Amino acid sequence: MNDETWPTTDQPERLRDRIAAELTRTRRRSALLTEAVDDADLMRQHSPIMSPLVWDLAHVGNQEELWLVRDVGGREPVRRDIDDLYDAFKQPRRDRPSLPLLPPGEARDYLLTVRDKVFDLLGRVRFDDRPLTAGGFAFGMIVQHEQQHDETMLATHQLRAGPPVLAAPPPPAAARPVTGEVLIPAGPFTMGTSTDPWALDNERPAHQVDLPAYLIDAAPVTNGQFLEFLAAGGYDDRRWWSAAGWEHRRAADLTAPMHWHRDGANWVCRRFGRYSPVVPDEPVVHVGYHEAEAYAAWAGKRLPTEAEWEKAARWDPATGRSRRYPWGDADPGPERANLGQRHLTPAPVGAYPAGASPLGVHQLIGDVWEWTASPFRGYPGFTAFPYREYSEVFFGDAYRVLRGGSFGTDAAACRGTFRNWDLPIRRQIFSGFRCARDPGPDEVSA
Template identity: 65%
Template sequence: MLNADTTDPAVLRELIAGELAAARERTGRLTDCVEDDELVAQHSPLMSPLVWDLAHIGNQEELWLLRNVGGRDPMHPEIDPLYDAFEHPRSERPSLPLLPPKEARGYAHDVRGRVLDLLAASPLEGSPLLDAGFAFGMIVQHEQQHDETMLITHQLRKGPAALTAPAPPDHADRLPAEVLVPAGPFTMGTDTEPWALDNERPAHRVELPAYWLDTAPVSNAAYQVFIADGGYDDPRWWTERGWAHRQQAGLAAPLFWSLDGGQWMRRRFGTLEPVPPREPVLHVSWYEADAYARWAGRRLPTEAEWEKAARHDPATGRSRRFPWGDESPTPAHANLGQQHLQPAPVGSYPAGQSPYGVRQLIGDVWEWTSSDFHGYPGFRVWPYKEYSEVFFGPEYKVLRGGSFAVAPVACRGTFRNWDYPVRRQIFSGFRTARDAGEEA
């Protein structure tokens, strides 16, 4: 994984080639495990057919690397509109004349071969897109983000399991429920992360009052207490819009949960199983997370509170790349990369905790924050406004930290995700916070 010290062109080319290969290997696992009829089907109106993602990955790689970086002519300009995510919403994509699976795979393979030739000849410097291999890193992250999207599609599809993975290691410790993050400034965002996207920039000073933060994400067991206490039936805990949505959508539990003889069950990638009480709660909307926090006498943390807990080192005053330091994630630090198709028990990954003692800030589940998605002070669009800027505003809530479905290359202490507050198909959970002056 790239860091600011990787400057040797040969080392950088090797690293980029490895990241490109890792992303494509994951794409292959997600698309080779089902028959063609499942690739072309739309398993939910919320998601694209898997075959659309497959060709879209190749199309974006051609657009940014072969055309913008390499100056090559378009290979198949007639398909560009089909794979423009802004031109066709997901619900319309099954009706488009998409490339069939064999042709989509062939197109992506052909693009990749030409990209590797381009990489071998590229100076990886001399322009903003080339410096530190930024454009290649952007494309690697793009493919890995679509790999997470395709995993969500697998969770939504009906039928027997097509994917398997071992359970994450169970090395959870008994921990205090919350930790105190003292008042003071910290540096939020980054100016030095080579492949950081525009919404992560620039670095800026943020002053925060003291607050308490959950040591680990909210567990399934804790969330079941909220359900049993009538949390879904009491409008006191919900915002006005949240309550209206709860009623309209008939929400009564996290997505994919069902009651069977008094026991909560969940469907996970085609398998029905008891809800594991010690895992972080998963597949909850922002409205549900916010209602739980209110019911518990707490609140969701702001995005700045989340990042300070994840990055600030009180001993030095600097902000780290990750909670554990600046080194890239390993399996000892966090549950990432679809190596385990479920979160680890709350309190796991002691090697990944922050200086404040907070665990699982990276990996396992995306964590809802209370913050709307906006640009930082001094934000500058790069390299195109459709990546971030068009989503700025109160319609979207920020999620932080990544999930078990996220690749390490697309997850760091500054990485920002966002979605509508109604979304539940994503791998979302949360932790809660409270002001330091409040009684527990």
Template identity: 70%
Template sequence: MTIDHGVEPAEALRTRIAEVLARARARTAGLTDCVDEADLVAQHSRIMSPLVWDLAHIGNQEELWLVRDVGGREPVRSDIDDLYDAFKHARSNRPALPLLSPAEARGYAGSVRDKVWDVLDRSSLGGRNLERDGFAFGMIAQHEQQHDETMLATHQLRTGAAVLEAPAPPPGAPVPLEVIVPGGEFVMGTSTEPWALDNERPAHRVSVHAFAIDAAPITNEQYLAFIADDGYHRSELWSEAGWAHRVAEGLTAPQFWEHDTDGNWWRRVFGSMRPLAPRQPVVHVCWFEAEAFARWAGKRLPTEAEWEKAARFDPATGRSLRYPWGDDDPTPARANLGQRHLEPAEVGAYRQGVSPTGVHQLIGDVWEWTSSGFDPYPGFAPFPYREYSEVFFGGDYRVLRGGSFGTDEVACRGTFRNWDHPIRRQIFAGFRLARDLTPGETDGPR
């Protein structure tokens, strides 16, 4: 977020907060109003909540943090706090809970939002850390948009006729195969981005060796070559855990891919079957699939530090930028974000979003798996609650970077960190590859 430091910065910030909160709520309404009550209360996958749970959970988190904490107001519905506590009820069990009906959930979220507008009007947007620079409001806007992306993934999993519409993304253009990112130190993370979450902090210096990274994410066409070369049936390409998962789940292609008797590949996109677009980034692959592809290609997944250096480091100034293209906020010409489209754009579609080292589409289109586990940065401090990040550190989680076509710009920046289990495929995730340099290689595209 860029804060206006003009004559009335607090009022400019207040206007900005109102805009992002309204944008999130409009998206939530669009994702829940387009289906009937039966669809809202149904569980479309055991790894996802019913849409109506997400709707009321969004309202409950907003009530807890903005109405009760920041605003100091009386509870709207304290009797439902346990129902919508994500840590108390597994997703698979949520349909059995006495959840609010769709009408009740909409009414509840609306009542909370009405109180939030008054809290926003009265907040100084300063003082204690939770309110400074509007952090609590930004956190809640990000939370709602993250659940909107989760609900979008639920829409992809539901059966039945298509209910979502969006224009096609822009066409692509030729890009280099890979670029070389120079070695040395850069500043990773942030200590100045006002709405950055705790796992993005603090800024710290990290040194990486020079490396090559793909100029664009791996495409459907490239992934088809892996399938054609029997990649799903060659155990030597897979880790032991990855092979066990592939066999147990019977994986033979990315999720939602199908092929007909003539050998043509199709992909289900929010209820519609579409021919596979060869130059779009592959999506709905798990970390194990990305790892196997990388081994097949003779490369590897980038580390999280390598990904962030490719996305933020400007060799000409030595600075770490907010985004690949600079410090300005995203625009439709720079990145495929915000559910503006319902699929990734072809590689090379966003010339205005290229990083200083020549890497394309690092923001938007598909979340990108990295090789790194989810761990705290040096000097990490949980804020404002341990359950956002700290309880997830360690384990088998793998970090994803960059956002997808379903990620809103308020929840996506060069430092933003996402994480998930290596088996997850319902998320809008793809990947790009990296490799170590051979002796004598120099900077420049290839």
């Protein structure tokens, strides 16, 4: 899916075929995640900060009904009686297990009914210049919404107790070592987009940002590097932590990344019900913003701003153009990025040389969401669309922006402009980071 090959409004049949394929592919993933466990497991809440899997399943169907069947299609409701049950803003996650949720069989039947109506609508809809239908936006929004919940369900699987139920082949090995930093020259670049047909409101509009020169890590921080921080007593040294970070570290008794455990003198991690040694050259995952910030301070660096991350990921020094991905505008494939739950772990750094940026920054897309130093705010000229609750209600200092996607993120919901956000304390997401720093005069001139 890219600006050059994406079907246009003048190619309605190609656009219909692409949308149908994306809807079908996404539903297969939802089915895989929910059919991997029995009905009791689907109804169970595995963490107070996560929904029961069956709530996520019915919720994606309800959103599909609201936006496609009712809004775009103008059809009568399928199940108006469940709208409040699956309203994420009316029902806090901790309370969802006590709601009269649709049981798994009924939820699946509901999704089938809604999808039949959506495919009927897709065969007749006009992709005109209305904001919801231009470029198939409303269908793309629903694909991305379901894929985002699929990643949330994958995170729930990581939190659930019991024997493993998910499997995937290991990621590729490193093609070559990737270390050090990359200098990003000073100057302007285009941040965000005004042309990507499925870009969401917080990615818009495109605007110029002028940055001074900076250095950014060529790869995400690895487990091996983070182990050095642990060995140096980083979790116990107040110097490296912000006031809020230190308070949370003490209150939550943080001593290592989430899912890490001591095994004698070594560290092991639990991945989807299986225990394995911590792999030194994999990007560290399941760390919160406060841990990332503390590591960066210990290393004599800082976290990159969101603009710095995006320039490193999109700016082409040969043309001055901002590309859709680090490698160009072509869709992500298995040779370029670890996306789409093809693997159940980050890949070692250096595993995707074909996905590197022109300046040599690796694995900006996939593997781990990367914390940035930036709070979540709208771009200049931001307009909420099609509803404030997607982005605008979260703007402010409470949330930090994450970029780049993870091994659990689908390509439909990941691009160089895509913005994720979460609370700094969150660690259940597939989050890691890389560092940046300001260069010295001799480094800029070099």
